[in-house]
Amino acid sequence: MKATVLLTAIILSLYSKAQLISYTNYSKQTIMTTHTNTQTQVQGSVFELPKLPYSYSALEPYIDARTMEIHYEKHHGAYTNNLNTAIKGTELEGKNIEFILATISKHSAAVRNNGGGYYNHNLFWSILSASGSEKPAENLEIANAIMKDFGSFDEFKAQFSQAATTRFGSGWAWLSVDANGKLFVSSTPNQDNPLMDVVDKKGTPILGLDVWEHAYYLNYQNRRVDYISAFYSIVNWNEVNKKYTEAKK
Numbered sequence: 138m139k140a141t142v143l144l145t146a147i148i149l150s151l152y153s154k155a156q157l158i159s160y161t162n163y164s165k166q167t168i169m170t171t172h173t174n175t176q177t178q179v180q181g182s183v184f185e186l187p188k189l190p191y192s193y194s195a196l197e198p199y200i201d202a203r204t205m206e207i208h209y210e211k212h213h214g215a216y217t218n219n220l221n222t223a224i225k226g227t228e229l230e231g232k233n234i235e236f237i238l239a240t241i242s243k244h245s246a247a248v249r250n251n252g253g254g255y256y257n258h259n260l261f262w263s264i265l266s267a268s269g270s271e272k273p274a275e276n277l278e279i280a281n282a283i284m285k286d287f288g289s290f291d292e293f294k295a296q297f298s299q300a301a302t303t304r305f306g307s308g309w310a311w312l313s314v315d316a317n318g319k320l321f322v323s324s325t326p327n328q329d330n331p332l333m334d335v336v337d338k339k340g341t342p343i344l345g346l347d348v349w350e351h352a353y354y355l356n357y358q359n360r361r362v363d364y365i366s367a368f369y370s371i372v373n374w375n376e377v378n379k380k381y382t383e384a385k386k
């Protein structure tokens with residue numbers, strides 16, 4: 138009898154805990170969604186560091202938790218704060234980030250570096266996933282577009298890896314959509330990106346790889362090539378596909 142009572146008590150306690158956890162997750166989800174939707178709306182003229190869509194350890198062993206923590210909190214956090222400081226009281230206050238980047242030649246180095254850093258990392262976190270895959274599923278539009286514009290997935294990968302490997306010093310490798318809807322690979326120095334009016338070839342970036350040493354040094358030291366090949370295991374092609382179809386509109 139006692140055992141039954143005890144067992145019932147345990148079951149009830151577990152059930153209420155499960156309810157609580159489920160409620161907590163739901164609240165977090167709601168907050169995250171609200172947050173994400175407002176990130177480029179610039180309510181109150183302040184850019185906000187978007188929530189990471191996964192935990193710091195989610196991308197291990199490809200990207201380690203400590204690198205993620207420092208990269209997100211310290212680096213992306215600093216770009217966000219410094220961008221807000223740089224535009225405070227200027228005509229850029231209240232403008233969205235895409236507008237700021239498209240007119241970057243008119244703005245200060247602080248706006249260029251931190252505006253680029255803010256946007257680039259927002260994009261970077263969004264196209265990574267623990268359940269990512271090396272190639273897009275064949276039924277995705279982006280898979281067909283890669284075949285059409287590069288001839289094969291391997292050719293795209295070779296061009297992208299080459300761009301990431303040969304970018305001297307700090308910068309990014311990109312897959313973007315040009316004004317005619319065609320895909321192209323490029324790389325930019327520092328925190329520049331293809332949206333800026335200062336780059337050789339302009340377009341809408343849909344996939345980006347951060348090749349600053351801060352993105353890989355703790356785990357890979359100087360071995361950028363190993364970091365680049367690990368990256369292909371965690372690409373969120375569903376998100377890249379979403380960005381592709383939006384960019385084509």
Ligand code: MN3
Nearest residue numbers: 212347349352
């Ligand atoms: Mn970075």
